[in-house]
Amino acid sequence: MPLVTARYACQPDRSRGRRVDEPSGAGRSAFQRDRDRIIHSTAFRRLKHKTQVFAAPEGDHYRTRLTHSLEVAQIARSVARTLALDEDLTETLALAHDLGHPPFGHAGERVLAGCMADYGGFDHNVQSLKLVTALEHRYAAFDGLNLSWESLEGLVKHNGPLAAADCHPAILELDREMDFHLSMQASAEAQIASLADDIAYNAHDIDDGLRAGLIETEQLNDLALVGDLMREVRGAWPGLEPARFIHETIRRLISAMIRDLTEVTEARIGALAPSSADDIRAAGQAVAAFSAGMAADIGTIKQFLFAHMYRHPRVMRAMASAEHVLKSLFERYMYRPADLPFDWRLGTGAGRNGELAEQVCNFIAGMTDNFAIREYERLFDERPEFS
Numbered sequence: 001m002p003l004v005t006a007r008y009a010c011q012p013d014r015s016r017g018r019r020v021d022e023p024s025g026a027g028r029s030a031f032q033r034d035r036d037r038i039i040h041s042t043a044f045r046r047l048k049h050k051t052q053v054f055a056a057p058e059g060d061h062y063r064t065r066l067t068h069s070l071e072v073a074q075i076a077r078s079v080a081r082t083l084a085l086d087e088d089l090t091e092t093l094a095l096a097h098d099l100g101h102p103p104f105g106h107a108g109e110r111v112l113a114g115c116m117a118d119y120g121g122f123d124h125n126v127q128s129l130k131l132v133t134a135l136e137h138r139y140a141a142f143d144g145l146n147l148s149w150e151s152l153e154g155l156v157k158h159n160g161p162l163a164a165a166d167c168h169p170a171i172l173e174l175d176r177e178m179d180f181h182l183s184m185q186a187s188a189e190a191q192i193a194s195l196a197d198d199i200a201y202n203a204h205d206i207d208d209g210l211r212a213g214l215i216e217t218e219q220l221n222d223l224a225l226v227g228d229l230m231r232e233v234r235g236a237w238p239g240l241e242p243a244r245f246i247h248e249t250i251r252r253l254i255s256a257m258i259r260d261l262t263e264v265t266e267a268r269i270g271a272l273a274p275s276s277a278d279d280i281r282a283a284g285q286a287v288a289a290f291s292a293g294m295a296a297d298i299g300t301i302k303q304f305l306f307a308h309m310y311r312h313p314r315v316m317r318a319m320a321s322a323e324h325v326l327k328s329l330f331e332r333y334m335y336r337p338a339d340l341p342f343d344w345r346l347g348t349g350a351g352r353n354g355e356l357a358e359q360v361c362n363f364i365a366g367m368t369d370n371f372a373i374r375e376y377e378r379l380f381d382e383r384p385e386f387s
Contacts, residue, residue, distance in 0.1 A: 004084065005084050005085060005086050006083070006084035007274070007275050008188060008269065008274035008276060008277055008279060008280050009084060009085045009086045009188065009189070009277060010031070010086045010089050010150050010187050010188075010189055010277045011086070011277070012029035012030040012031045012032075012088070012089070012148075013029070013030075015030040015031075015149060015150055016148070016149035016150065016178075017148070017149055018147065018148055018149070019133070019177070019178065020146050029088060030148045030150075031086055031088035031089040031092055031150065032088045033148075034088075034145075034147045034148050034151045035088050035091050035092040035095065037145040037146075038092055038095045038096045038145070039095065041131075041132075041136050041138070041145060042136060042138070043099045043135075043136060043366065044069075044095065044096075044099065045066075046366065046368050047064060047065035047066035047098060047099070047101075048064055048065075048066040048368075049064065049369055049370050049371070050064055050066070050101055050102075050103055050104075050105075050368055050369060051064065051065070051103065051108075051369050052064055052065055052067075052068050052201075052208070053105060053208060053209075053309070053310070053315065062208045062211070062212065063204055063205075063208055065098045068098065068200060068201065068204065069094065069095050069098050070095075071204060072094040072097065072196050072197050072199075072200045073091045073196075075094075075254070075258060076090045076091060076093070076094040076192050076193045077091045078258065079196060079261060079262055079265075080189060080192055082262050083188070083262065085188050085189050085192065086189055089150055089151065089154070089187070089189040090189040090190075090192055090193050092151050092154075093151065093154040093155065093158075093189060093190050093193035093194075094193040094196055096128060096132065096151070096155060097155070097158060097193060097194075098124070098128070099127075099128040099131050099132065100123075100124040100125060100126065100128030100129070100130070100131055101124045101365075102122075102124065102127075102326070102364060102365040102366075102367070103322070103326065103364075103367045103368055103369045103372045104323075104325075104372070105319075106319075107319035107322045107323050107326075108322065108323075108326055108365075109122065109123075111322075111323050111326040111330070112326070112330070112361055112364065112365060114327075115330045115331075115357070115361065116357060116358075116361050118357075119354050119358060119361075120168070120169060120354075120358070121168070122361060122365070123168060124365075125155070125158050125159070126168045126170050127362075127365050128158075129152070129156060129170060129171065129174065130170060130362070131144070132144050132145045132147050132151075132152070132155065133145075133147075133174060135362060149178060149180075150187060150189075152174070152180070153180045153186060153190065154187060154189065154190030154193065156175070156180050156182070157180070157182070157185075157186035157190060158190070158193075158194055159194065160186065160194075160286065161183050161185055161186075162182040162183070163182070163183065164182060164183075167182065181281065184281045184282060185280060185281050185282070185283055185285075185286055185287075186281070187277050187280060187281065188265075188280045188287055188288060191287065191288035192261075192265070194288075195288055195289075195290070198257075198298060199254060199258060199261070202253075202257075202298060202301050202302065202305070203250050203253045203257070204250070205305050205309060206220070206226065206250065206253070206301070207246060207247075207250045209308075209309040211243075211246065214308070214309050214312045214314065215308050215309055217230065217242075217245075217246075219304075219308060223301065223304055224296070224297040224300040225253065225294075225297040225301070226249070226253060226301065229249050229252045229253055229256070230245075230249050232252065233245060233248045233249050256294075257290070257294065257298070260290050260294040261288065261289070261294075264290060264291050264294075265287055265288045265289065268285075268287045268289065274287075317386075318386045321384045321385055321386050322369075322372075322384075322386075324384065325373065325376045325384050326364060326372060328376060328379075328380065329364055329372065329375060329376060329379070330360055330364060332379055332380075333356075333360040333363070333364075334356060334357065334360055337356060337360075339379060340359075340363060345359075
């Protein structure tokens with residue numbers, strides 16, 4: 001039986017449609033269809049071998065972009081159910097939010113942003129949009145996945161409302177066609193998916209950091225929120241083995257953030273009293289939010305992770321190698337386009353350098369960590385060092 005959603009939820013039977021008209025899917029709502037197309041996409045499968053924090057050779061037991069996306073989807077879907085939002089749309093946006101990440105995490109993004117500085121830049125959120133609107137070549141009738149307006153809106157406004165002057169040309173071009181009302185808020189479903197991302201990576205990066213030995217539990221004793229939860233676990237389960245202790249702390253951390261997000265969002269929705277999804281979009285502020293205290297604690301956790309985990313010497317050495325690999329690949333393909341796979345090569349003509357740079361960028365952004373390493377080995381006859 002379909003779940004009953006609130007009046008302020010996005011309603012799939014009132015979707016604003018798709019770029020290419022399609023008949024309704026039998027037995028599936030518009031948003032369920034979007035979710036299924038994300039899951040079956042090539043870009044989604046590649047997330048299995050794209051780094052979350054660690055480079056590919058680091059080990060098989062840490063989170064990848066795929067496992068992270070699944071965890072974000074679980075959190076987002078749970079919150080959406082509590083708030084009577086459309087779970088399928090929320091899950092779609094959670095699953096799609098990292099599709100555009102290049103290999104080697106933020107190191108890869110830094111490299112591509114630098115390489116593309118003279119050709120329009122690079123941003124993983126824009127790359128996600130390109131994938132679902134153009135770069136996926138699966139369907140006979142259209143390029144991309146032909147997602148609904150509501151799913152595309154959520155991807156465009158992943159970080160909130162946009163000023164046209166600050167938008168990437170790819171967003172402006174799509175907006176001229178579909179009119180996303182860039183200056184307005186995103187749907188409540190999109191807002192929840194975005195904050196579920198914060199919940200997942202803050203909690204799970206602590207988990208991975210502890211398991212990898214990059215941080216020690218003693219360093220967390222005075223960390224906002226985390227230290228109190230650790231003491232709570234020790235009090236309830238004295239002498240608990242380390243693996244269980246870590247998991248019990250992390251699950252309580254996730255629960256605390258979800259509870260805070262749900263309570264604050266319910267209160268904001270109650271004060272706004274929206275009667276439609278458009279009332280959410282027209283609100284002067286986001287309805288989904290953490291409390292001031294929780295937001296401060298999350299900010300402190302992010303600062304801790306940046307200083308002690310993301311900047312850890314082991315991680316920095318691996319990321320330096322990753323940056324070298326991707327920069328070398330970009331320069332090689334620009335200098336020798338024939339080294340690209342045949343179906344990624346471009347002919348000559350006006351504007352060739354810019355077109356080639358975008359083509360090279362799209363090819364590299366779609367690589368997995370392991371494929372990038374193999375391609376580097378093939379072209380340069382040497383194995384990059386990640387330890």
